[in-house]
Amino acid sequence: MTSMILFGVFALLLLINLPIALAIIFATLVTMLATIDTLPALTTIAQRLTAGIDSFALLAIPYFILSGYIMGQGGIALRLIEFAKVLVGRLPGGLAFVNVISCALFGSISGSAVAATSAIGGFMIPAMKKEGYDKPFSTAVTVTAATTGMLIPPSNILIIYSLASGGVSIAALFIAGYLPGLLVTLLLIIGAAIYVKRKNIQPLSKESIGPFWPSLFGAAPSLFLIFLIIGGIIGGIFTPTEAGAIAVLYSLVISLYFYKELNYKDLYPILLKAVNTTAIVMLLIGASSAMSWLMSYELIPQTISQTLLALSENPLIILLIINITLLLIGTFMDMTPAVLIFTPIFLPVAESLGISPLHFGIMMILNLSIGLCTPPVGSVLFVGCSIGKVSISEIVKPILPLYAAMVVALVLVTIFPSISEFLPQLLGLI
Numbered sequence: 001m002t003s004m005i006l007f008g009v010f011a012l013l014l015l016i017n018l019p020i021a022l023a024i025i026f027a028t029l030v031t032m033l034a035t036i037d038t039l040p041a042l043t044t045i046a047q048r049l050t051a052g053i054d055s056f057a058l059l060a061i062p063y064f065i066l067s068g069y070i071m072g073q074g075g076i077a078l079r080l081i082e083f084a085k086v087l088v089g090r091l092p093g094g095l096a097f098v099n100v101i102s103c104a105l106f107g108s109i110s111g112s113a114v115a116a117t118s119a120i121g122g123f124m125i126p127a128m129k130k131e132g133y134d135k136p137f138s139t140a141v142t143v144t145a146a147t148t149g150m151l152i153p154p155s156n157i158l159i160i161y162s163l164a165s166g167g168v169s170i171a172a173l174f175i176a177g178y179l180p181g182l183l184v185t186l187l188l189i190i191g192a193a194i195y196v197k198r199k200n201i202q203p204l205s206k207e208s209i210g211p212f213w214p215s216l217f218g219a220a221p222s223l224f225l226i227f228l229i230i231g232g233i234i235g236g237i238f239t240p241t242e243a244g245a246i247a248v249l250y251s252l253v254i255s256l257y258f259y260k261e262l263n264y265k266d267l268y269p270i271l272l273k274a275v276n277t278t279a280i281v282m283l284l285i286g287a288s289s290a291m292s293w294l295m296s297y298e299l300i301p302q303t304i305s306q307t308l309l310a311l312s313e314n315p316l317i318i319l320l321i322i323n324i325t326l327l328l329i330g331t332f333m334d335m336t337p338a339v340l341i342f343t344p345i346f347l348p349v350a351e352s353l354g355i356s357p358l359h360f361g362i363m364m365i366l367n368l369s370i371g372l373c374t375p376p377v378g379s380v381l382f383v384g385c386s387i388g389k390v391s392i393s394e395i396v397k398p399i400l401p402l403y404a405a406m407v408v409a410l411v412l413v414t415i416f417p418s419i420s421e422f423l424p425q426l427l428g429l430i
Contacts, residue, residue, distance in 0.1 A: 002035060002300070003295075005030065006291070006298075006300075009030045009031065010023055010024065020333065020334055020337060024284075024287040024288055024290070024291050025045070025049070025287045027291070028287070028291045028294050031294060032294065035298075048290035048293045049286040049287065051289065052285055052288070052289025052340075053282050053285050053289075055163055057159055057241065058163065058282070058285065059241045060154075060156075060159055060243065061156045061244070062274065062278040063244025063245050063247060063248050064110075064112075064154055064156050064247060065112070065156070065277050065278055066248050066270070066271070066274040067110065067111075067248045067251045068110035068112040069115065069274050070248065070251040070255055070262070070270060071222075071251050073119075073255070073266060073270060074251060074256075074259060075261035076106070076251070076254070076259070077122075077123060079215075079218040079259070080105045080223075081098060081102045081120065081123055081124065082219065083105075083218065083219035084102045085209050085210065086209060086216070090206075092201065093192070095124075095128050096128065096133065096141055096192040097192060099120065099124045099128065099138070099145060099192075100141060100189050100192060101189075102120045102124065104148045106119055107145075107147075107150070107152055108148075108152035108153065108226055109223075109226060111154045111155045111156050112149060113146045113147045113149050113150055114146075116145075116146035117146040117383045118383060120142060121383075121388065122387055124142060125139055125387060128141075132201055133201065135389065135390050135394075136388075136395045137398040138388060139384045139387070140398040140399035140402055141192055141402065142384050142387075143381055143384035143385075143395070143399065144188055144402040145185070146373075146380055147184075147380060148185050148188075148369075150335070150366075150368075150369045151177040151180050151181035151362065151366060152178060152181035153177055153178070153230055154230070154247065157335050158170065158365065160285065160340065161173065161343060161364065162361075164292070164339055165343055166357075168357045169358075170233070171233045171240075172358055172430050173358065174233060174240075175230070175423045175427060176361075176421065176424050177365070179420065179423060180409065180413050180419055180420055183419065184405075184406060184409045187405035188402055188406070190405065191401045191404070192402070195398070221254045221259075222254070225247065229243045229246065234427060281336060284336045284337050284340075285340060287337065288337040288340035288341050289340060291340075292341055295344065295345070296344060300345070301344050301345045304345050304349075305345070305352070308349050313353075315354065316414075316415070318350075319350070319355070319414050322350070323363070323367055323414060326338070326342065326346075327367060327371070329342065330367065330370060331371050331375070332377045333377065335371070339364065342364075343364065346360070346364070356421065358421060358424065358430060362413060363410070363413055363414050363420070366409065366410050366413055370403065370406050373399065373403070375392055381395070
């Protein structure tokens with residue numbers, strides 16, 4: 001009965017378009033009021049909202065959010081695009097590949113799919129249109145490629161999964177995301193190549209591709225940030241939170257003094273955007289933590305776990321059911337609450353079947369990344385359509401093959417745990 005009230009009220013509030021954080025809070029509160037007195041219910045939910053964000057690891061999130069905004073306006077995106085042109089621009093239809101690689105590189109530096117969509121899409125969608133690509137396809141490439149930043153570190157959502165899972169190493173998660181992120185990138189390039197061949201799009205002209213060494217020199221400071229952050233975390237030089245602060249300082253220095261595309265007047269609106277985004281994320285974390293606590297108190301995860309294990313003892317069958325469920329959840333729920341709410345439900349099931357929390361976390365993040373470019377709630381999809389000036393209906397057809405490429409990557413990561421676990425094992429992180 002408790003779970004029916006909780007999920008029923010939550011679904012109803014989503015249907016009337018209440019913001020998801022408020023829907024989670026009100027659904028949790030209504031369920032508490034149905035089982036305990038008013039004062040204890042109000043006191044408990046206030047406590048859980050506060051306790052949900054009382055974590056040192058979460059301090060990394062505002063830092064990475066701020067560094068992402070600085071990078072988006074500080075000339076980093078343009079340098080990465082120019083470097084990607086040198087790498088793949090001479091291939092037939094190379095500009096589509098440039099888009100995918102630029103999004104992957106920028107996502108790996110900023111840790112934000114929305115930031116990658118805005119920064120790279122603003123340059124690449126008009127450039128691709130000029131080279132003969134239609135806008136819906138250009139937008140579809142940007143939207144799907146931007147989600148690779150959820151897997152390739154540093155990634156805020158991997159930090160949140162570490163919190164929700166009870167302490168899986170953030171360093172191990174960061175390293176585990178590399179191969180799955182690169183796999184998604186490769187499959188998206190293959191999907192774009194099929195489109196390019198069918199449309200017979202030619203390579204970029206030599207005049208539009210800069211020389212190798214100046215392009216590398218321009219991109220090198222941005223690319224070095226990847227080695228600085230990940231190397232520092234793995235080497236034990238600093239924590240993920242300290243890495244976030246270093247990312248802010250480093251991106252400020254190269255944007256203000258090396259690329260010189262930011263000035264001090266630009267910092268106030270950037271800080272304001274970062275504060276607004278951080279407030280939204282933290283409210284979602286607090287609300288989701290309250291709902292997760294209520295579900296644990298009412299033994300809902302244990303009930304669901306027993307039900308799933310009663311269906312089959314085959315790990316692949318159970319993972320198939322979990323993946324299908326998460327794909328559906330990702331279409332109407334943002335990644336942050338989805339990770340915080342459903343990790344405590346599905347992770348115990350996976351662990352009982354011998355699946356490591358590390359592998360499960362990467363599989364879950366890849367799964368929910370697909371939801372970012374899926375209607376009706378896909379935040380990256382809406383940002384991409386706004387930048388590309390196309391409607392949702394126009395983008396559906398060109399995005400389907402790329403969506404299929406992401407699903408293939410999900411299947412491969414699910415079936416072969418070594419894709420996630422190889423690098424952490426190699427570096428002795430697990």
